Amino acid sequence: MERRDFVSNIGMTLALACVGGLAACSKGGGGYDSSPDPTPGGPNAKxxxxxxxxxxxxxxxxxxxxxxxxxxxxxxxxxxxxxxxxxxxxxxxxxxxxxxxxxxxxxxxxxxxxxxxxxxxxxxxxxxxxxxxxxxxxxxxxxxxxx
Ligand code: FES
CATH class of the missing domain: 2.102.10.10 (Rieske [2Fe-2S] iron-sulphur domain)
Structure with missing residues (x-):
């Protein structure tokens, strides 16, 4: 593997990890998801x-x-x-x-x-x-x- 290819692969891997990390934070952890809660009354509602x-x-x-x-x-x-x-x-x-x-x-x-x-x-x-x-x-x- 050429050095240029290696650096390119590392860059792609980091980009995918960042996108995955943001997706993981989009529900309940980040506070920036403005979609309505799917459970009326909240997740603890009986x-x-x-x-x-x-x-x-x-x-x-x-x-x-x-x-x-x-x-x-x-x-x-x-x-x-x-x-x-x-x-x-x-x-x-x-x-x-x-x-x-x-x-x-x-x-x-x-x-x-x-x-x-x-x-x-x-x-x-x-x-x-x-x-x-x-x-x-x-x-x-x-x-x-x-x-
Ligand atoms: S289970 Fe309700 S009266 Fe017996």
């Missing part, structure tokens, strides 16, 4: 909903990603919602529904055994004896995020 279209009425609920999110009020603040683990503390079934008449979360057949929880997560009716884990709710504009 669940995110659009309050302009989702859960419009008190009593509406959504079960997803290990969370039961219930609209308990008419406003658009965190206090108008309850976010709890959807995993029943009895034997780990996913709770089935929110009963807007009784205001209780129900863990029903075929998997569940009839436990009931209030919107705070407290046990209303066993066999479960431990409460559902409560999660944090934040509201920013029309986006509600559970973390």
């Amino acid at each position: 669940l995110s909903v659009n309050l302009g279209s989702d859960l419009p009425n008190p009593g509406d609920f959504k079960i997803a990603n290990g969370v039961i999110l219930i609209r308990t009020g008419t406003g658009k603040t965190a206090a108008d919602f309850a976010a709890l683990s959807s995993t029943c503390t009895h034997q780990g079934c996913t709770v089935a529904t929110f009963n807007n008449t009784t205001k209780l979360i129900e863990c029903n057949a075929p998997c569940g055994h009839g436990s009931r929880y209030s919107t705070s997560g407290a046990v209303n009716t066993g066999p479960a004896t431990a409460p559902l884990t409560a999660y944090t709710i934040t509201v920013s504009g029309n986006t509600l995020t559970v973390t």
